[in-house]
Amino acid sequence: MSSVAFGSLTGRLRRTPLRRNLIGGLIGLVIVILVLESVSPFRQGQFATMAYLGIAVGGLTVLTGLNGQLSLGHGALMAVGAYTAALMLHNVEKPLPLPVIMLLSVLVTVVVGAVVGVAAARLHGPYIAGATLAMAVAVPGIASFFGDTLGGEQGLSVSTPEAPGWFADAVYFLTAHDITGTKYLAYIGWIGLIISFVLLANLSASRVGRTWRAVRDDEVAAELAGINVGRARVKAFVVSAACAGLAGSVMAMVVRIAAPSGFTLTLSLSLLTAVVLGGLGSLVGALIGAGLLTFLPQTVTGLGQSLGLTDLQSAQLAPLVYGLTLVLVILLAPAGLVGTIRNAWRRRQSPDTGSIHPQQEATP
Amino acid sequence: MLDIRDLTTSYGPVKALDGVTFTAPKGKITAVLGANGAGKTTLLRTVSGLIRPDRGSVHLDGQDLARMPAEKMPGLGLAHVPEGRGVITELTVEENLRLGGLGRADRSRPADFDRVYSIFPLLNDRRNAIAHVLSGGERQMLVIGRALMAEPKVLLLDEPSLGLAPRAVAQIFELVRGLAESDGLTVVLVEQNARSALSIADIGVVLNLGRLVAQDEATALAADVKLRHAYLGF
Amino acid sequence: MQQLLTTSLTGLTLGMVYAAFALALVLIWRSTRIVNFAQAPMAMITTYVALVVVDAGMSYWIGFVAALLSGLVLGAVIERVVIRPVEGKPEINAIILTLGLFVVIHAVAAIIFGSGFRSFPAPFGLRGFQAGGVTIALTGFAVFTICSVVVVMLLLVALFHHTDVGLKMRASAFNQEVSRMLGVKVTRMLTLGWALAAVVGSLSGLLIAGGNLVYPSYMDSVVVYGFVAAVLGGLDSPVGAVVGGLLLGLGLSFVSGYVGSDLVALASLAILIVVLLVRPAGLFSHATARTV
Numbered sequence: 001m002s003s004v005a006f007g008s009l010t011g012r013l014r015r016t017p018l019r020r021n022l023i024g025g026l027i028g029l030v031i032v033i034l035v036l037e038s039v040s041p042f043r044q045g046q047f048a049t050m051a052y053l054g055i056a057v058g059g060l061t062v063l064t065g066l067n068g069q070l071s072l073g074h075g076a077l078m079a080v081g082a083y084t085a086a087l088m089l090h091n092v093e094k095p096l097p098l099p100v101i102m103l104l105s106v107l108v109t110v111v112v113g114a115v116v117g118v119a120a121a122r123l124h125g126p127y128i129a130g131a132t133l134a135m136a137v138a139v140p141g142i143a144s145f146f147g148d149t150l151g152g153e154q155g156l157s158v159s160t161p162e163a164p165g166w167f168a169d170a171v172y173f174l175t176a177h178d179i180t181g182t183k184y185l186a187y188i189g190w191i192g193l194i195i196s197f198v199l200l201a202n203l204s205a206s207r208v209g210r211t212w213r214a215v216r217d218d219e220v221a222a223e224l225a226g227i228n229v230g231r232a233r234v235k236a237f238v239v240s241a242a243c244a245g246l247a248g249s250v251m252a253m254v255v256r257i258a259a260p261s262g263f264t265l266t267l268s269l270s271l272l273t274a275v276v277l278g279g280l281g282s283l284v285g286a287l288i289g290a291g292l293l294t295f296l297p298q299t300v301t302g303l304g305q306s307l308g309l310t311d312l313q314s315a316q317l318a319p320l321v322y323g324l325t326l327v328l329v330i331l332l333a334p335a336g337l338v339g340t341i342r343n344a345w346r347r348r349q350s351p352d353t354g355s356i357h358p359q360q361e362a363t364p
Numbered sequence: 365m366l367d368i369r370d371l372t373t374s375y376g377p378v379k380a381l382d383g384v385t386f387t388a389p390k391g392k393i394t395a396v397l398g399a400n401g402a403g404k405t406t407l408l409r410t411v412s413g414l415i416r417p418d419r420g421s422v423h424l425d426g427q428d429l430a431r432m433p434a435e436k437m438p439g440l441g442l443a444h445v446p447e448g449r450g451v452i453t454e455l456t457v458e459e460n461l462r463l464g465g466l467g468r469a470d471r472s473r474p475a476d477f478d479r480v481y482s483i484f485p486l487l488n489d490r491r492n493a494i495a496h497v498l499s500g501g502e503r504q505m506l507v508i509g510r511a512l513m514a515e516p517k518v519l520l521l522d523e524p525s526l527g528l529a530p531r532a533v534a535q536i537f538e539l540v541r542g543l544a545e546s547d548g549l550t551v552v553l554v555e556q557n558a559r560s561a562l563s564i565a566d567i568g569v570v571l572n573l574g575r576l577v578a579q580d581e582a583t584a585l586a587a588d589v590k591l592r593h594a595y596l597g598f
Numbered sequence: 599m600q601q602l603l604t605t606s607l608t609g610l611t612l613g614m615v616y617a618a619f620a621l622a623l624v625l626i627w628r629s630t631r632i633v634n635f636a637q638a639p640m641a642m643i644t645t646y647v648a649l650v651v652v653d654a655g656m657s658y659w660i661g662f663v664a665a666l667l668s669g670l671v672l673g674a675v676i677e678r679v680v681i682r683p684v685e686g687k688p689e690i691n692a693i694i695l696t697l698g699l700f701v702v703i704h705a706v707a708a709i710i711f712g713s714g715f716r717s718f719p720a721p722f723g724l725r726g727f728q729a730g731g732v733t734i735a736l737t738g739f740a741v742f743t744i745c746s747v748v749v750v751m752l753l754l755v756a757l758f759h760h761t762d763v764g765l766k767m768r769a770s771a772f773n774q775e776v777s778r779m780l781g782v783k784v785t786r787m788l789t790l791g792w793a794l795a796a797v798v799g800s801l802s803g804l805l806i807a808g809g810n811l812v813y814p815s816y817m818d819s820v821v822v823y824g825f826v827a828a829v830l831g832g833l834d835s836p837v838g839a840v841v842g843g844l845l846l847g848l849g850l851s852f853v854s855g856y857v858g859s860d861l862v863a864l865a866s867l868a869i870l871i872v873v874l875l876v877r878p879a880g881l882f883s884h885a886t887a888r889t890v
Contacts, residue, residue, distance in 0.1 A: 129693050131871065330698065463777075463782070
């Protein structure tokens with residue numbers, strides 16, 4: 001696929017991807033309304049969870065799939081968003097309007113993401129993995145350290161915001177149903193997801209997206225073509241951080257708390273599993289991955305209990321499945337999933353360019 | 365002697381070697397010549413087990429080496445000095461030599477450092493130097509010495525003259541000549557520099573696009589002006 | 599003054615353990631160009647093996663040996679079965695693979711051994727001693743820690759620089775193809791490298807556990823500290839791993855003592871960023887590139 005041909009094509013039909021994505025978003029909204037109105041409150045809560053996970057996974061898959069940067073620390077970025085939202089919703093009489101809170105969460109996370117992104121832009125391979133891993137491990141500690149403002153180990157409780165009158169009216173008008181707290185959050189989450197996915201899809205199809213792919217595939221060639229590699233990488237990181245921040249703010253409201261225990265390394269690794277499973281760079285895949293993260297644990301835990309495992313043991317089956325997924329995908333289908341970002345990971349960091357590995361050569 | 369029959373190797377659809385057949389006699393130097401991309405290096409790499417051939421055989425002392433992995437070769441008496449020399453630059457000179465000796469077939473006697481140090485006194489002087497600091501000519505001596513540590517019957521040399529000054533080249537070639545004669549070593553010498561190669565070789569084999577196009581005594585090949593112009597560049 | 603001494607000694611002791619873990623990471627990096635993020639849960643699970651042995655009534659030392667032996671086997675099996683397919687392939691495969699292993703081993707440990715906190719014995723005592731009115735915060739166990747790491751390092755040096763196997767392993771790490779041509783069974787050396795690294799990793803697991811609580815996540819931060827220490831010293835340099843470990847141990851101990859223990863992980867992240875921005879190849883990087 002030549003990016004030159006693609007460029008002239010989108011140049012002429014510039015509005016088409018935008019229009020297509022907007023239409024897709026609208027259709028998605030309709031589906032969301034239909035689904036949310038017809039399921040139980042418990043399922044609505046699950047869908048709310050799926051929404052915020054989807055936002056985070058979407059941002060991460062764009063970062064890793066399109067731009068080739070591996071981040072193990074997006075759980076930590078979600079924490080930033082969550083704590084920001086929690087601070088504005090904890091013990092506050094009249095909280096700010098929800099969109100404002102979410103926007104502020106995004107902004108704060110974007111700032112943090114920019115700082116981290118600048119540092120990460122120069123790192124490759126295991127170095128960026130290790131650095132973001134360190135980030136994932138370090139952030140819960142910060143919350144504990146500033147225990148007074150950030151609630152320490154117990155975290156900050158978050159009161160569910162009430163749906164504003166006009167929203168409740170609109171929902172009633174469209175669906176003849178009342179709005180509950182859970183359903184409101186589910187709507188918020190999915191509207192957030194649709195908006196961010198439309199934006200991500202547009203970015204992906206735009207010149208920015210092409211720049212990201214170029215950087216992923218061959219940094220040297222990209223530099224020679226006049227692309228500022230560092231800036232492109234930071235941009236991608238910031239965009240994914242914005243998604244993580246938005247996801248975190250929704251998460252705080254759904255889970256009703258922002259605490260260090262909610263942002264373990266497992267969260268970051270689960271996000272990565274969703275990305276790998278869904279296919280690097282694919283937004284649809286991100287949605288599928290988020291769905292699995294939401295609905296799989298229950299199924300798997302039930303399976304464990306029926307096999308005679310204790311509750312605690314069954315709870316571990318979900319992470320076990322995630323880990324096995326990562327291992328099996330890499331061992332059984334590596335080219336399909338990661339072939340697209342293969343070139344971005346050429347060994348440039350170490351001076352070892354002379355070592356050749358035993359490979360099967362020649363024979364067809 | 366090394367008996368190569370119908371050796372064929374492909375990289376995907378491209379045949380890098382196509383039905384190559386010749387014999388490298390014991391105690392003689394067989395020069396393998398041809399332009400870039402003719403398949404000379406592929407030939408050596410196939411013989412030494414780094415590449416699996418599609419078909420064909422490589423017989424040494426009655427054994428067919430053709431599909432054996434590279435690790436087995438020193439134990440069977442075959443040493444390969446690769447293109448670019450293959451010095452392990454992070455190890456010392458002596459460590460490189462010792463490593464070579466670990467591959468030898470006859471472990472009943474200790475590795476013969478004395479012999480190699482007497483052939484290459486320079487290596488003796490610099491035995492504890494990190495190999496990285498050696499010059500091109502010194503490195504070439506090191507890798508040949510390293511190959512000799514395995515007490516081989518067959519020595520495959522890939523472009524030893526690459527990057528060396530003419531005097532160093534002459535030295536190396538003279539040395540190889542002497543080894544072939546004194547040890548009865550079967551030497552297969554791949555060279556771009558056909559003229560020098562033919563001057564010390566006994567037999568010459570010319571490859572073009574993977575096929576063997578000529579095989580004769582070295583003196584005969586050197587005298588064949590048409591052939592030289594067509595395939596050897598001089 | 600007292601606090602300075604205590605902080606330094608604690609830092610030194612911890613630094614030795616980080617050095618050991620960093621050494622395990624460097625060993626694997628050198629031979630297979632992979633950062634084994636799964637080293638932490640591998641060490642954790644071998645420590646649980648020791649715990650099982652000790653709980654069954656046997657002596658600490660039998661548990662100790664059991665942990666090291668299970669580490670040896672675990673490292674070899676993982677390399678042979680799981681890692682071998684991705685050696686030589688693009689890096690990201692190995693990274694995701696080791697992360698997957700990380701999660702799997704974690705979950706398996708939690709299922710088999712439970713997520714609760716268990717205490718772990720520490721031989722030689724956990725009290726410091728007095729010298730001239732000053733309490734020296736060097737417990738018997740700390741001395742054991744330092745000594746055992748030093749012994750392991752000396753053994754590794756002896757192995758790598760004075761044995762044939764060690765020479766083959768180093769050669770395989772530096773240049774696989776040439777080593778094969780010289781008769782070295784490179785794949786076997788890689789397996790051996792992982793096995794040895796896992797033993798060293800298991801040792802750090804045991805040393806961290808001594809006198810502390812063991813639970814499935816207890817080694818997680820150590821992989822971060824070990825990685826930072828290895829990067830600080832230079833991923834290619836075993837000496838660097840040791841020096842990096844000691845420096846990091848001291849640095850983090852001071853952060854913990856004078857700022858707050860919650861910020862230790864953040865401090866290590868800061869150190870990592872600084873190193874990667876200022877001197878990415880580490881303190882002891884070989885200036886010589888690998889040429890032939």
